[in-house]
Amino acid sequence: DTFAPLSLSEPLFRDIIDAVPVSIWVEDFSAVRAALNGLAQSPAELAHHLDANPELLAKLAGLVRVLAVNAATLEMMGAKERRDLLRPLDTLFTPDSYAVFRDELLAIASGSPTFEADMQMRTLNGQPLLAHLRFAVPGSPPDYSRVLVAISDITARRKAEDAMRGSEAQLRLITENVPAGIAHIDRNER
Numbered sequence: 001d002t003f004a005p006l007s008l009s010e011p012l013f014r015d016i017i018d019a020v021p022v023s024i025w026v027e028d029f030s031a032v033r034a035a036l037n038g039l040a041q042s043p044a045e046l047a048h049h050l051d052a053n054p055e056l057l058a059k060l061a062g063l064v065r066v067l068a069v070n071a072a073t074l075e076m077m078g079a080k081e082r083r084d085l086l087r088p089l090d091t092l093f094t095p096d097s098y099a100v101f102r103d104e105l106l107a108i109a110s111g112s113p114t115f116e117a118d119m120q121m122r123t124l125n126g127q128p129l130l131a132h133l134r135f136a137v138p139g140s141p142p143d144y145s146r147v148l149v150a151i152s153d154i155t156a157r158r159k160a161e162d163a164m165r166g167s168e169a170q171l172r173l174i175t176e177n178v179p180a181g182i183a184h185i186d187r188n189e190r
Contacts, residue, residue: 023073023131023151027089029108031063033144036109043110050102057098060105061090067146076153078123085124094128096120112137118154130155 017024039056040046050056069077069085077092079085093101100119107115116134123129135149175182 018071020070021072023076023153024070025066025073025085025149025151026068027147027149028065028067028145029138029147030144031065032060032105033108035060035063036105040109043106046109047106050105054098057102057105058090061093061098061101062088064089073151076123076129076151078125078127092121092123094120094122108137118158128155129153130158 036046040049066086066089069079069082073085074080074082077085097119100117103117104115114134114136116132118130118132121129121131130153132152132154133149134151135147138144138147
């Protein structure tokens with residue numbers, strides 16, 4: 001049977017994807033691609049159309065369907081089962097998500113080979129999540145039915161970076177405004 005290797009490889013592929021510690025989603029973007037084709041002929045025209053009709057972003061985001069997720073996604077999003085996440089993408093958006101989604105649409109319209117950005121989202125229980133997402137922009141319309149997106153939770157890292165910047169700013173403020181001399185001595189007393 002010529003199809004036997006394919007039927008055997010699908011479970012293996014699923015097991016490999018599940019073992020990856022990064023969240024991987026498969027999204028169906030085909031309805032969005034079709035809508036974009038009807039909206040504008042150029043990326044500049046699309047940008048103008050999206051800016052003039054901000055409600056359109058929510059409508060387009062509602063067309064993106066999550067088809068499959070790996071185990072890391074279940075953990076990141078607080079889901080018990082895969083079917084909990086097989087829904088329109090906009091249900092996981094926050095108001096800040098739409099600016100990044102707009103940039104995604106423009107990247108697709110301009111033919112960029114990849115898209116990468118940080119996006120504010122929310123987990124299934126409503127907790128805020130800062131995610132770094134990356135995907136290869138499909139080259140032709142049929143490819144839009146199964147777009148593979150890698151997503152990393154960078155919430156803790158961003159909080160630590162913000163705290164460090166705050167500490168550095170506070171230390172700089174103190175050292176610049178203390179009316180006394182300040183010296184830094186290393187371990188070798190230099």
